[in-house]
Amino acid sequence: MSQGIERFIRADLAGFTGYAASKSPDVLGDKAEESEMGIIKLDANENPYGCSPAVNRALAEYSDLNIYPDSWQTELRKLLSEYTGVSAKHIVAGAGSDQLIDLILRLFLEPGDEVVNCIPTFAMFDFFTRLNGGVPVEVPRDEEYRVDVSAVRKAVTGKTKVIFLASPNNPTGTIMPRADILQVLDTGVPVVVDEAYYEFTGETVAPLIGQYANLMVLRTFSKWAGLAGLRVGYGLFPLKIADCLLRVKEPYCVNAAALVAVKESLKDVDYLMASVKTIIMERERLFGRLGEIGWLKPYPSQANFILCSVLEGGARELQQKLEDRGILVRYFDKPFLTDCVRISIGRPEENDILMETLNEIGEEIDD
Numbered sequence: 001m002s003q004g005i006e007r008f009i010r011a012d013l014a015g016f017t018g019y020a021a022s023k024s025p026d027v028l029g030d031k032a033e034e035s036e037m038g039i040i041k042l043d044a045n046e047n048p049y050g051c052s053p054a055v056n057r058a059l060a061e062y063s064d065l066n067i068y069p070d071s072w073q074t075e076l077r078k079l080l081s082e083y084t085g086v087s088a089k090h091i092v093a094g095a096g097s098d099q100l101i102d103l104i105l106r107l108f109l110e111p112g113d114e115v116v117n118c119i120p121t122f123a124m125f126d127f128f129t130r131l132n133g134g135v136p137v138e139v140p141r142d143e144e145y146r147v148d149v150s151a152v153r154k155a156v157t158g159k160t161k162v163i164f165l166a167s168p169n170n171p172t173g174t175i176m177p178r179a180d181i182l183q184v185l186d187t188g189v190p191v192v193v194d195e196a197y198y199e200f201t202g203e204t205v206a207p208l209i210g211q212y213a214n215l216m217v218l219r220t221f222s223k224w225a226g227l228a229g230l231r232v233g234y235g236l237f238p239l240k241i242a243d244c245l246l247r248v249k250e251p252y253c254v255n256a257a258a259l260v261a262v263k264e265s266l267k268d269v270d271y272l273m274a275s276v277k278t279i280i281m282e283r284e285r286l287f288g289r290l291g292e293i294g295w296l297k298p299y300p301s302q303a304n305f306i307l308c309s310v311l312e313g314g315a316r317e318l319q320q321k322l323e324d325r326g327i328l329v330r331y332f333d334k335p336f337l338t339d340c341v342r343i344s345i346g347r348p349e350e351n352d353i354l355m356e357t358l359n360e361i362g363e364e365i366d367d
């Protein structure tokens with residue numbers, strides 16, 4: 001056959017490169033030396049303290065896995081309403097906030113429509129824009145990674161369907177001031193404020209939901225609640241958009257185990273927020289220590305990771321040297337990030353090993 005099955009594939013996806021996801025320690029095999037703590041995973045902004053122990057207990061006892069979850073998410077939305085202070089009518093949950101990014105773009109985009117991204121930012125905005133036939137329009141941040149609000153406003157055209165603003169932003173850790181968000185909302189274009197790291201800052205525009213017909217806020221249980229593996233996130237939407245999303249979403253997108261986990265997590269917020277507090281303290285300690293390394297420049301962060309410019313020896317090379325020693329950090333082969341690595345905050349003992357290893361690598365650079 002001269003032309004294979006690929007001729008049936010959507011032409012616009014022929015060159016789609018996909019998402020460079022974090023590495024699972026399982027796939028490293030024995031390529032990496034393990035430290036005395038095993039592989040130290042600081043590459044996906046996960047919670048090093050895990051989920052609430054109450055989640056593990058409740059899942060062990062759960063016996064209804066043969067029953068589909070409630071497609072209308074009635075109980076889940078009620079619980080999320082109590083947690084956020086936003087009425088359940090405005091809430092839609094999904095299999096991670098990733099799924100909600102996809103769903104929002106499916107709802108708004110027709111082929112060729114534009115989506116504004118303030119780069120460098122979370123790569124899934126670009127990924128789902130392309131997957132849904134949209135065209136990403138990139139507005140670079142300034143040298144301190146702040147959103148250039150007037151450039152965002154200028155980038156809006158008759159084809160702009162969505163503007164993404166992550167606050168704190170991944171991978172830079174930068175927060176976006178509310179006044180700047182309001183200026184972007186003034187464009188009237190649908191605006192997604194991605195607050196995946198909200199619990200690490202306490203800053204939110206959630207109370208503005210319902211006041212702006214074009215404001216959407218995304219949150220997740222992956223970071224503060226340590227549930228990345230169960231995939232559960234949610235969005236706060238204007239009523240009309242929430243109604244549409246509930247109709248276009250895949251019916252059972254939040255699985256039964258995730259619902260159990262959310263219930264238990266929301267009963268154990270004090271425990272989870274104590275871990276968040278420890279991560280914030282560790283972030284500040286690590287920021288200070290990274291700053292003492294002459295060949296690294298850490299950027300201040302409001303989230304559970306720190307972006308660092310690598311001033312000598314190369315960022316990609318540093319990522320590989322750390323991986324060879326059993327420490328995973330993130331390198332992005334992307335504009336504005338090729339000289340950077342992103343380090344998720346680990347437990348104190350993991351961060352100490354990271355620092356020792358960086359100092360050893362530094363001695364090699366000096367030799």
Ligand SMILES: Cc1ncc(COP(=O)(O)O)c(C=O)c1O
Nearest residue numbers: 096097098122170196220222233
């Ligand atoms: C800004 C931002 N949004 C969304 C997500 C995805 O979160 P989830 O695990 O809920 O899909 C992440 C994960 O890293 C993120 O950094």
